[in-house]
Amino acid sequence: MCGIVGYIGNKKASPILINGLLRLEYRGYDSAGIATMEENQIVVMKNKGRVNNLNQLAGINDLKGTLGIAHTRWATHGKPSNENSHPQTDNSNEFAVVHNGIIENYHELREFLKENGYYFVSQTDTEVIPNLIDYYYKKENNLLKAVSMTCKDLKGSFALEILSKYEPDKMIVTRKDSPLVIGKGNGENYIASDIPAILSYTKDFYFLDDNEIVELTNKDVKFYNLDLEPISKQIKVIDWGTSSAEKDGYDDFMLKEINEQPSAIRGTIGAKLDNGNIEFENLNFNKEYLESIKKIYIVACGTAMHAGLVAKTLFEKMCKIPTEVDIASEFRYREPLIDEKTLCIYISQSGETADTIAALKLAKQNNAKTIAISNVIGSSITREADYSIYTHAGPEIAVASTKAYTSQVVLLSVLGIYFAEILERVYNQEIDELKQEILNLPSKIEETLKCCKDIKKFANKVYKETDMFFLGRGTDYAVCLEGSLKLKEISYIHSEGYASGELKHGPIALIENGVTVISVITNSNLVDKTISNVQEVITRGAKVLAITSENLGDLGFDTVIKIPKTNKLISPILSVIPLQFLAYYISKEKGLDVDKPRNLAKSVTVE
Numbered sequence: 001m002c003g004i005v006g007y008i009g010n011k012k013a014s015p016i017l018i019n020g021l022l023r024l025e026y027r028g029y030d031s032a033g034i035a036t037m038e039e040n041q042i043v044v045m046k047n048k049g050r051v052n053n054l055n056q057l058a059g060i061n062d063l064k065g066t067l068g069i070a071h072t073r074w075a076t077h078g079k080p081s082n083e084n085s086h087p088q089t090d091n092s093n094e095f096a097v098v099h100n101g102i103i104e105n106y107h108e109l110r111e112f113l114k115e116n117g118y119y120f121v122s123q124t125d126t127e128v129i130p131n132l133i134d135y136y137y138k139k140e141n142n143l144l145k146a147v148s149m150t151c152k153d154l155k156g157s158f159a160l161e162i163l164s165k166y167e168p169d170k171m172i173v174t175r176k177d178s179p180l181v182i183g184k185g186n187g188e189n190y191i192a193s194d195i196p197a198i199l200s201y202t203k204d205f206y207f208l209d210d211n212e213i214v215e216l217t218n219k220d221v222k223f224y225n226l227d228l229e230p231i232s233k234q235i236k237v238i239d240w241g242t243s244s245a246e247k248d249g250y251d252d253f254m255l256k257e258i259n260e261q262p263s264a265i266r267g268t269i270g271a272k273l274d275n276g277n278i279e280f281e282n283l284n285f286n287k288e289y290l291e292s293i294k295k296i297y298i299v300a301c302g303t304a305m306h307a308g309l310v311a312k313t314l315f316e317k318m319c320k321i322p323t324e325v326d327i328a329s330e331f332r333y334r335e336p337l338i339d340e341k342t343l344c345i346y347i348s349q350s351g352e353t354a355d356t357i358a359a360l361k362l363a364k365q366n367n368a369k370t371i372a373i374s375n376v377i378g379s380s381i382t383r384e385a386d387y388s389i390y391t392h393a394g395p396e397i398a399v400a401s402t403k404a405y406t407s408q409v410v411l412l413s414v415l416g417i418y419f420a421e422i423l424e425r426v427y428n429q430e431i432d433e434l435k436q437e438i439l440n441l442p443s444k445i446e447e448t449l450k451c452c453k454d455i456k457k458f459a460n461k462v463y464k465e466t467d468m469f470f471l472g473r474g475t476d477y478a479v480c481l482e483g484s485l486k487l488k489e490i491s492y493i494h495s496e497g498y499a500s501g502e503l504k505h506g507p508i509a510l511i512e513n514g515v516t517v518i519s520v521i522t523n524s525n526l527v528d529k530t531i532s533n534v535q536e537v538i539t540r541g542a543k544v545l546a547i548t549s550e551n552l553g554d555l556g557f558d559t560v561i562k563i564p565k566t567n568k569l570i571s572p573i574l575s576v577i578p579l580q581f582l583a584y585y586i587s588k589e590k591g592l593d594v595d596k597p598r599n600l601a602k603s604v605t606v607e
């Protein structure tokens with residue numbers, strides 16, 4: 001997805017902008033550009049391809065401006081090309097704009113502008129914005145007013161940075177349904193769509209809400225609503241270490257993030273399980289309310305949805321509340337049955353996923369209480385939800401989510417136990433044992449990480465395959481779906497996760513000599529059942545990698561990875577680790593870009 005960076009201060013802007021864009025590369029993009037203010041004139045440099053190509057353009061080092069905007073574009077309207085890259089300017093190069101999001105009524109606005117003498121050189125939806133600003137500026141002679149009038153005409157989603165040669169000491173930024181943060185420095189200000197882009201410069205952030213417009217100079221940050229009435233905002237301090245957005249000696253962010261899981265999970269557990277009952281700073285549910293809940297919906301996308309699938313079993317077993325897990329893009333359009341007796345939990349690592357946010361708004365309209373689980377303090381979803389709780393896993397940069405998944409499962413588990421304690425529908429001993437197992441997780445994850453060498457060997461045997469199957473039952477099935485997604489995402493190998501019991505109902509037709517099957521076997525009550533399913537594929541010639549906490553004996557597996565035993569309700573937190581390594585090492589064997597897989601973006605801020 002597109003990325004935005006901006007700077008206004010006393011330093012040369014271009015290196016700061018380029019550095020910020022490089023830090024946003026993980027989001028996925030196909031072109032990049034910057035615009036700086038050079039002696040009251042806007043200079044735009046942009047091109048198709050990587051940020052490093054942009055940084056080599058002739059003249060880029062001569063830019064001296066101390067105010068600039070920058071963008072990485074992920075093509076939506078119009079193919080990746082120099083003309084379609086951002087910044088986009090008006091016909092006279094007096095206004096420059098970078099834009100994340102989609103302008104839904106751009107066609108109508110184009111026609112209006114054409115009727116008023118404007119022409120268009122790109123196929124983008126964005127190009128209407130600088131021209132519309134120009135149109136209003138000619139009437140108002142005031143940039144802030146022109147931007148506010150323009151925003152009122154736009155339908156869709158947008159995060160915008162705007163420069164004008166008429167007010168060369170200023171930058172205007174605004175947002176609607178697309179993230180934007182402002183980093184406050186000393187006599188300088190930074191802007192970004194994502195915190196990691198500017199984390200090395202400041203830890204003091206303002207998080208913009210929808211329809212807020214900000215006028216920035218070196219010293220001032222002034223906030224307004226869409227009608228240009230001043231509003232006040234508080235700074236939030238982000239406690240992520242600077243090195244958390246660096247590779248720290250690892251080859252890739254994904255490998256670093258897999259290995260960070262013990263400390264990430266310690267961060268997630270925090271002090272919540274320290275003594276006696278679980279406390280959540282931001283939650284105050286009482287027994288009466290929880291007893292009134294007839295259904296829990298857990299709604300999310302991709303890996304976050306898979307974390308919800310693990311938690312479903314825990315919520316139903318420990319809280320005795322029917323729990324449904326839904327894909328956000330389906331949930332928002334299928335008229336789900338929601339009322340004040342429904343509790344809706346939304347999971348989003350980035351907190352910016354458009355479908356998940358829309359699904360949350362739907363629950364609020366139907367009077368359900370909403371809880372957001374996110375890794376990013378102040379992210380959009382946390383500002384929409386009634387309650388927000390954080391995974392505190394540190395920034396996740398690799399597109400393939402690893403530590404975010406495990407920290408989400410941990411946080412959901414702690415939340416489920418918190419509800420269970422209040423509801424008193426299961427024995428205390430069951431609750432206490434599960435709490436203890438959660439406390440043991442960081443050291444068990446450390447133990448599990450040792451499987452990397454054996455997984456690397458297995459990856460070396462199978463990386464040329466074109467199809468793989470992941471089989472499991474119970475929570476092992478939930479983790480199979482995640483393992484399969486990880487493999488598809490970064491190794492481009494087709495794979496399917498199946499509930500082992502479904503094998504005979506169709507998928508076994510695909511099993512033939514040499515096919516690779518990954519079998520996850522940790523749910524002790526289901527071991528015999530799973531083993532008999534696995535034997536069926538071994539008999540048909542499958543090459544099987546077993547990931548297990550059980551003593552399986554010699555059953556004809558190709559490779560067995562032994563992981564520590566834990567409660568089956570949380571075993572995916574351990575069993576996913578070999579699956580993460582498998583996807584990682586296969587991708588490396590294939591020589592692919594692990595952190596930035598093709599066609600994918602880290603946060604999906606459009607529908």
Ligand code: M6R
Binds near residue numbers: 301
């Ligand atoms: O930021 P979110 O947690 O809302 O993102 C949801 C999915 O886009 C995300 O989990 C995606 O599936 C990952 N790339 C998986 O590795």
